[in-house]
Amino acid sequence: MKNQPESVTVIGAGVAGLATAALLAREGKRVTVVDKLTELGGRAGSLSVDGFRWDTGPSWYLMPEAFDHFFELCGTTTAAELNLVDLAPAYRVFDDRGRTTDVHTGVEEAARLFESIEPGAGARLRNYLAQATDVYNVALRRFLYTTFSTARELLTPDVRAQLKTLTRLLSRSLESHVNASFTDHRLRQILSYPAVFLSSEPAAAPALYSLMSHTDLVEGVRYPLGGFAAVVDAIARQARAAGVEFILGTQVTGIETAGGRATGVRVVDANGPRTIAADTVVSSADLHHTETTLLPPELRSYPEPYFADRNPGLGTVLVLLGVKGELPELAHHNLLFSQDWDPDFRAVYHGPEPERELGASRSIYVSKTSATDPDVAPADHENLFVLIPVPADTAVGHGDAYREGASARVEAIADAAVAQIGSWAKIPDFAQRVVVRRTLGPADFAERYHAWRGGAIGPAHTLSQSAFFRGKNVSAKVAGLYYAGATTVPGVGVPMCLISAENVVKRLRGDRSAQPLPATSRP
Known part of the structure; x- marks a missing residue:
């Protein structure tokens, strides 16, 4: 067993940061979480407007084993923390010929x-x-x-x-x-x-x-009542119960080092700059931001040239809609697929694509969370979360969810998606029934979450960016600096972020095994 630190600062209060903090605090560490935002969740965010509430990030609850195991490590169970609903159908598929296909588990x-x-x-x-x-x-x-x-x-x-x-x-x-x-x-x-x-x-x-x-x-596909905001709350409860301290609305501006070892973080808040000392730093922030902004060039394990030929994955335009009246044409999860979707992927990953003038996919995802959750929309209204894949490129622009007004291209992509849903789902008055609309674009992901190139999820899982090719969760140049989250191993998605938190614990323990930690395990 390695000698372990007494104090840990975690950068980022997203899923990975919260989970890492909870597990390390249960290891007996004094853990402080710092985040620039004033709310928890990071990319797994939540937005409320005029009686509607949308998750602004993850929406598919898959890999239940990862959730179960995390909560077991925290001394509780998924059943005690979340109210899960089985979805039937698991999802509905629409194509551009007017056909629908319900997929059941x-x-x-x-x-x-x-x-x-x-x-x-x-x-x-x-x-x-x-x-x-x-x-x-x-x-x-x-x-x-x-x-x-x-x-x-x-x-x-x-x-x-x-x-x-x-x-x-x-x-x-x-x-x-x-x-x-x-x-x-x-x-x-x-x-x-x-x-x-x-x-x-x-x-x-x-x-x-x-x-x-x-x-x-x-x-099977499930939905946690309260959405992924409820998942974030459940993970945060574990952290708070273990004694984690949260410092929100505070920007980390650098990682402090001495003698080649992390000694804390530099931050700035409304009262100005200061330093938070720590024996160990875990960054759950975007790896590119951590390496190229928070560390000086000589201490970067992954300098800018490393990212030059990396695939940042997809960007997204998110359209959050409040719609008057019921929409029985839509299930909880809906996938609208172009029959020939090659131009969609070319537009996102290899553009520009002449067949997609807006530079956006026409194979899109629509979640009608109000199909399952009565608390996300006012009575006689529906709540829709629409995800349109676009290039991971901040030039696509920003939405109006967190700014005054959206970029012209984001607005045009949102308009096209609204028209597509009305046409493909055979809801002729759909656009006229939209009473609330908010949008996010790649520039919002870059600004709010320091996402590399405005990517929405994290680096693509290609062969050269999977498993041990994805990088290590520990700095090669700064002792006591570790990484968690979607931009490191094992990869993207909420379950992977939970696992990445456990892998930080294993790294600190010197545990080189490939199995999950026993639920009763202690250092």
Whole structure:
């Protein structure tokens, strides 16, 4: 067991920062969390306007094991902290030909759907999901709860037993893997769109990420009442119960070092600049910001040239709508897919794309949280969260959720999305029924969350940016400086952020294993 610090400062009060603080405080550390915003949650934010409340970040509750394990480490349970609702259908898919497809959880339910669309596809889906489940379980045991400190953990018997499969899945794209088994574009899209959850695209994400279909089609899709704001509150409760101190509305301007070791952070608030001393610093801020803004050049493990050929993932324009009257045409989760979505991905990742003049995808996501949660909209109104993928580029502009007025391009993208929803979902008066509208763009993500290039989720999960290729969660040049969150290992998404927090604990303990910590574990 390594000698451990007594005091820790965590930069950032998003999911990863809150979870890291909670776990380290339970290790007996004095933990202080500092965030520039005045509210908790970071990218998992919340906005309320005129009786409507929207989550402004994550909206899919997947990988329940990660939540369960985190709460167990905190001495509680998911059931005690969150009220989860199973969604049926799990989601609804619309295409540009006016067809809708409801996708339900369960191997047999999904197999029947696939068979009804493409004869023979049901049996092929059962095989596909069986492999996805096997790979998911190997990943959970070996590739997520690890700091990749030793190769020995990658050569265990269960990994060797799957080595041929893993090698094949790493050597081809998710797109080619799916297309080899299914012909109908709707089925291909259902199985390959999860690449977007990984801030990537089907043609660039390794087929290993077919494991994502285990999370929605096998495990199922749930919704926490209160949205992800309730998830943030639940994680924050664990931190507060463990004695974590929060300093909000305070900008971290630098990481203090002495003799090559982190000694605290420099901050500025309404009273001016000051220093917060600490034995250890954990930055859950964007890695690019941490390295290139908070550290001097000679102490950067990941200097600016490192990011030059990295893929920042996708940007988004978010459109938050309050709509008068009910919208039975929409389910809780809705995916609107262009039948030919190649121009959509080219616009986002390889633009400019002539077929997408606004530089935005027409394959978009719509969440009607009011379908499940009665507290997010006034009576006889609906609450919609609309996500339009765009390039990770601050030049796309900003919205009006946190500013006076939105950029012209963000407004145009929002207008197009509203028109698309009305047309594809066959709601002819949809635009006229919108009573509240707020928007966010990549510039908001850069300004509020220091997101590199205004990316919405984090660096794309391509082969060269996955697992140990994604970097380390510890500085190579500053002792006592660690990283957590979506921009480091294991990756993007709320479950990965929870796991990244646990991996910081393991790094501090000197634990080189690849398994989750036992719930009763203490240093």
